[in-house]
Amino acid sequence: MPVRVVESSAPSQVSGASSGNTLPQACSLLTVGQNVSSLQNEKDEAWRVNVCIQGCDLDHGYLCGTMEALNVPMADTPVVTFWEGEIVDGKNYTFFTGKWEATPEDDIRHWTKFPSFSPLLSRVEADGGKTLDLSSYQYIFMRWKEQYFVNVGEDCGLTIAGFYYVCFSCSDGSISGFYYDPKSSPFQKLELKATNAGRSGFSFSTYEFQ
Numbered sequence: 272m273p274v275r276v277v278e279s280s281a282p283s284q285v286s287g288a289s290s291g292n293t294l295p296q297a298c299s300l301l302t303v304g305q306n307v308s309s310l311q312n313e314k315d316e317a318w319r320v321n322v323c324i325q326g327c328d329l330d331h332g333y334l335c336g337t338m339e340a341l342n343v344p345m346a347d348t349p350v351v352t353f354w355e356g357e358i359v360d361g362k363n364y365t366f367f368t369g370k371w372e373a374t375p376e377d378d379i380r381h382w383t384k385f386p387s388f389s390p391l392l393s394r395v396e397a398d399g400g401k402t403l404d405l406s407s408y409q410y411i412f413m414r415w416k417e418q419y420f421v422n423v424g425e426d427c428g429l430t431i432a433g434f435y436y437v438c439f440s441c442s443d444g445s446i447s448g449f450y451y452d453p454k455s456s457p458f459q460k461l462e463l464k465a466t467n468a469g470r471s472g473f474s475f476s477t478y479e480f481q
Contacts, residue, residue, distance in 0.1 A: 332363030338417065345428030351421040352431055359412040365399035366391075368414060371434050372453055375399075381436040381449050382412070384458065388438070413437040415448070430454075435461065 319341040327334040334356040341349045357364040366382055367375050379396065382388045387410040388395075394403050405411075417431035433452025440446070448461035 329358065329360075332358040332360050334358065334413070337421065340429065343427070343429060346423065348423065350423050350427050350429055352417040353419055353421055354415050354417040356416070356437070357414045359400065359414075360405060361401050361403050364414075365401055366395045366412065367399040368434075371416065371451075373434075373451060377451060378436075381451055381458070384436075384449050384460075385410075385412075385438045385447065387440070388412070409440065409442045411439040411441065413439065437461075 321339040321341070322336060323339075324334060324336040326336070335354065336356075337351055337353055339349050339351045340346075343350050359366055367378050379392075382395065383392065391400060391403060394400055413436075414434050415437055416434040420427065420431070430452065433450055433455055435448045435450055437446065437448040446462070450459040450461065451457075
């Protein structure tokens with residue numbers, strides 16, 4: 272959830288084509304109840320962000336949760352938003368967004384920011400990745416879209432007009448993402464590293480927006 276802008280005017284090889292799409296492998300990062308603590312930077316300002324995954328349905332390529340931004344500039348209280356995610360599995364969702372003002376060209380520009388996407392590029396350019404078998408791939412690609420503010424009004428100083436292109440690594444627990452909104456600074460980068468693995472999955476250190 273970036274600050275609102277006021278307008279003045281070597282990855283592993285992917286499997287071959289499959290006649291029937293299979294779901295991404297289960298990953299502890301997607302555990303319901305997983306909490307993520309992060310630091311979000313916007314220009315010269317920074318604030319703490321807590322993320323909680325509240326629902327995950329791999330069969331339908333869906334997950335959801337909340338983001339809580341603390342110490343937000345121009346906000347008198349922590350800002351909580353509810354977000355929903357689309358898991359790119361070739362069955363429910365492809366790499367082409369098809370909404371939220373994102374064109375296929377926008378999609379390719381953002382997905383190619385992830386090194387793990389490189390082996391998939393030619394197939395995605397051909398059909399959005401519909402024929403890819405991502406079931407054994409070590410990365411899970413998603414889109415996260417904040418749907419509404421939970422506890423504040425839209426004049427809180429933050430915007431949820433855009434969405435996040437997200438990449439999860441199932442091997443080391445790292446998360447990276449890029450925010451897309453035509454009215455915001457391009458390619459705002461989100462990065463998270465896992466600090467250790469516990470009984471309920473990974474625990475995390477910080478997100479950073481650059």
